[in-house]
Amino acid sequence: MKTPIVDFLKGYAARDIARFHMPGHKGRGALDAARFDITEVQGADVLYHADGVIADSMANATALFGTAATLYSTEGSTLAIKAMLALVAADVPKGARPRVLAARNAHKAFLYGAALLDMDITWLMPRGTAHLCACPLTVREVEKALAAEQMLPQAVYLTSPDYLGNVADVAGIAAVCKRYGVPLLVDNAHGAYLRFLSPSRHPMDLGATMCADSAHKTLSALTGAAYLHIAKDAPLKYVAGAPAALSLFASTSPSYLVLGSLDLCNRTLATGYGEALAKTVLRIEKTRKRLAENGLALYGDEPLKLTLDAAACGYTGEALADTLREKGIEPEFADKDFLVLMISPANTEGELDLLERALLSVVPQAPRVKEAPPLSRPALACTPREALLAPAEEIDVALALGRVLAAPTVACPPAVPILMSGEVIDAAAQALFQKYGVTRVRVLKE
Numbered sequence: 282m283k284t285p286i287v288d289f290l291k292g293y294a295a296r297d298i299a300r301f302h303m304p305g306h307k308g309r310g311a312l313d314a315a316r317f318d319i320t321e322v323q324g325a326d327v328l329y330h331a332d333g334v335i336a337d338s339m340a341n342a343t344a345l346f347g348t349a350a351t352l353y354s355t356e357g358s359t360l361a362i363k364a365m366l367a368l369v370a371a372d373v374p375k376g377a378r379p380r381v382l383a384a385r386n387a388h389k390a391f392l393y394g395a396a397l398l399d400m401d402i403t404w405l406m407p408r409g410t411a412h413l414c415a416c417p418l419t420v421r422e423v424e425k426a427l428a429a430e431q432m433l434p435q436a437v438y439l440t441s442p443d444y445l446g447n448v449a450d451v452a453g454i455a456a457v458c459k460r461y462g463v464p465l466l467v468d469n470a471h472g473a474y475l476r477f478l479s480p481s482r483h484p485m486d487l488g489a490t491m492c493a494d495s496a497h498k499t500l501s502a503l504t505g506a507a508y509l510h511i512a513k514d515a516p517l518k519y520v521a522g523a524p525a526a527l528s529l530f531a532s533t534s535p536s537y538l539v540l541g542s543l544d545l546c547n548r549t550l551a552t553g554y555g556e557a558l559a560k561t562v563l564r565i566e567k568t569r570k571r572l573a574e575n576g577l578a579l580y581g582d583e584p585l586k587l588t589l590d591a592a593a594c595g596y597t598g599e600a601l602a603d604t605l606r607e608k609g610i611e612p613e614f615a616d617k618d619f620l621v622l623m624i625s626p627a628n629t630e631g632e633l634d635l636l637e638r639a640l641l642s643v644v645p646q647a648p649r650v651k652e653a654p655p656l657s658r659p660a661l662a663c664t665p666r667e668a669l670l671a672p673a674e675e676i677d678v679a680l681a682l683g684r685v686l687a688a689p690t691v692a693c694p695p696a697v698p699i700l701m702s703g704e705v706i707d708a709a710a711q712a713l714f715q716k717y718g719v720t721r722v723r724v725l726k727e
């Protein structure tokens with residue numbers, strides 16, 4: 282597969298051009314990569330008015346993902362999520378407010394996008410969940426929620442896979458959404474690679490209307506690289522409107538290093554990636570089996586994630602993370618209850634052996650009780666937009682009972698808010714803030 286952006290960057294760097302354009306390092310930074318770090322000079326194309334090398338590269342990505350259009354983001358899924366929302370927000374009938382029916386475990390990019398676009402959110406709360414990041418919903422529950430709507434929302438929004446490695450029944454939920462004529466948007470930030478499993482488990486192949494994928498989280502692209510995918514059966518206006526929707530939130534200075542990495546990633550994906558992925562998945566399954574035989578409790582079913590239910594193993598996730606760090610391993614995420622390890626075909630066999638040995642050295646203990654997140658729907662005092670843009674102050678969580686949350690206080694990762702902007706802080710939320718070590722919150726001024 283051709284790499285038009287990288288070919289251009291290499292050619293430009295080789296031509297010894299006097300750079301009287303941005304960036305100020307003129308290609309001579311301390312980092313080697315500075316040579317390729319250019320701006321939209323002649324021939325380099327323009328990301329959201331693409332008709333040259335970027336358009337050719339995005340056409341390659343579109344073919345690889347089998348979509349109507351796959352567009353690049355150099356600002357992560359954070360940007361692609363906001364663009365998806367902007368596209369569906371425009372579908373609202375005159376005089377009505379745009380609204381999304383969303384699974385509760387949404388990343389804060391979703392909340393901020395909805396607030397900026399002044400969209401309302403109806404949350405789909407799980408019947409039970411072990412963690413804020415997980416929102417197990419059945420097809421029936423989504424169907425019931427849609428059936429109860431007097432006026433259908435502009436979209437249903439899911440996060441799958443979630444941060445802990447749970448994969449939703451996207452095919453089932455997509456079929457329901459299609460029956461109701463409501464677009465299904467999926468935050469697939471953690472699942473770009475799912476397309477290359479055999480058979481594909483990518484949300485776009487399971488009926489999603491649009492998807493945001495972080496190419497940097499599981500594929501070989503640099504941090505910031507992401508895709509906005511639009512399905513072949515999606516309304517044509519989404520494809521036509523996508524560049525403008527992305528531009529609404531994007532920087533006008535996209536990183537060519539990130540674009541180049543997306544371009545190279547196409548070649549990687551087209552040349553043996555599926556085989557390498559299948560091998561890695563098989564290897565992880567073996568490790569999973571050995572850990573289970575050793576009495577360790579695993580969580581989630583996403584093929585490239587190894588998530589330990591630390592509480593069920595009798596530990597905190599943080600303690601397990603420290604054990605791994607002592608052995609030269611850095612995990613993706615750890616909190617009181619879970620430990621998340623993200624694996625890709627770029628991990629070496631030696632690294633996978635090291636990880637397996639380190640985890641096998643953990644001796645299971647009597648399980649610790651997890652404090653599950655509250656399942657009741659918090660009362661809403663105002664819209665997310667009002668809550669995020671109104672005057673606010675920071676106060677102690679202990680004094681926050683009954684106050685309205687302004688900007689959510691969330692650690693990143695996982696950046697899934699404990700409470701959403703505009704919601705009233707109740708005792709359950711207060712307890713959860715305390716559990717996750719949040720001592721101060723931003724609330725609306727009274």
Ligand SMILES: Cc1ncc(COP(=O)(O)O)c(C=O)c1O
Pocket residue numbers: 356357358359360388390440443444468470471495505506507694695696
């Ligand atoms: C579930 C989820 N969605 C969206 C994002 C945002 O993705 P990005 O970092 O590519 O902007 C993240 C980031 O961690 C995430 O975990």
